[in-house]
Amino acid sequence: MNRSQLRYLLEHYRTVFEEEQQFVAEFLDLVEDPLAFHRERTAGHFTASSWIVNKTRTHTLLTLHKKLNKWLQLGGHADGNDNLLEVCLNEAREESGLTSLRLVDRTIFDIDRHLIPSKGEVEEHYHYDVRFLIEAEMDESLTMSDESTELAWISFDMVEAVVNGNVSILRMLEKTSRSEIFS
Template sequence: MNRISLRENLQNYRTPYEEEADFTSEFLELTFDDLAFKRERLEGHFTASAWIVNKRRTHSLLTLHGKLNRWLQLGGHADGNENLLEVAMTEAREESGLTSLRLVDRRIFDIDKHIIPQRGDVPEHFHFDVRYLIEAELDEPLIISKESNDLAWINFDSIEDMIGFNPSIVRMLEKTNKSEILI
């Protein structure tokens, strides 16, 4: 999977969520930029995330992000890798220690464009985050990486209370509750 297949997946991506539909064209346009998969593109670049859920679809694995100090899904920078599915799986393994990770669907689960605040000499910029739905075993031990302050399986009923209002996480939660796909 490279930028051409990413472009095809984005062209076929459909969402009932207006906020996603509004920036789908920006994601497509970005696939034509040679720097789109590198942090050096300071105005914004691709990242990839894993929305990790248990098989029964009752919990999601979230990390208390070390730099942002917010509960988020696991993921990170592409760092030149055009295979964002591979990036999402690698980040999920590295940030959780889980070995039971299983891709639910090769299609894109969610996309989100969000601002990252300035940090040191890195200016404020956008992350164009491509997300994939991944399952894991709820009872497998977790290993907190150096990028996290904490890591926890959060019951779907508690996610909104724990994270505060984060529309992209709420959207992924709603999609998971609606879809009940491939259980």
Template sequence: MDRTILKNQLETYRTPYEEEAAFVKDFAELTLDPLAYKRERLAGHFTASSWIVNKNRTHTLLTLHRKLGRWLQLGGHADGNENLIEVALKEAGEESGLKNLMLVEERIFDLDKHIIPERPHVPEHFHYDVRFLIEADIDEPLQMSDESISLAWFSFDAVADMIGYNPSILRMLEKTSKSEILL
């Protein structure tokens, strides 16, 4: 998936979730910026994430993010790579130690535009997070990276209790439950 494919997918992306629909146009416009895939774009830049589920679609893998102190899906910065599927898979592998990650489909699973707080030498900015649905074997050993405080599989029933209120995680959870019907 390169910049042109992403732009085309974004132009046709439809979602019934109002909060997600509100920023789809922002993502499409960002694809036109030559710095969109680099951290140097201080107003905001693309990131890619993996919503990792087991094959039976009963659990999801989340990380307790070291810098943000919240349970989140695995992902990270594009760092110049315009193939966000590659970025999502690379970050998921690095952050979990999983070797057998399987992309469910090459289309966007979810989008989220969220603010990242200011840190030393980095101003407050937006992450334009493009998310993909990934399957993994729940029995494959995990290896936590330095970016995490913890890493664990959670049953879908336990996710809301673990994460507190995070509308984008709850949205992906709901999308996963709806996608079960289509399988």
């Protein structure tokens, strides 16, 4: 995937969720920015993440993010790489140690624009997060990165309590439960 393929996927991205529909135009505008995939774009930049689920769709892998102190999906900065699918898979491997990761679909699973608070010398900015659906084996051992305080498979029925109402995670959970995604 490159910048033009990302543009194509965004142009054809369809969602029933109103908040995502509002993001699409902003994401398409950002694709045109030469610094879109770089942290140096201080107003905001692309990130990529994985909604990792087990094969039977009963659990998701979440990390307690050290800097944000929130349970989140695994992911991170593009750091100049315009192949967000590659970024997503690399971040998932680095943050979990999993080798059984399998892309369910090459299309975008979810998009979200969220504000990252200032910390140290890094100013408040937006992450334009492009998310892909990934499957992994739950019996494989996990290796936590230094970006996490905890890393755990969370059962779907516990996700809402763990993420404290994080709308974007609850949206991905709802998408996972829709049968059309897997048909």
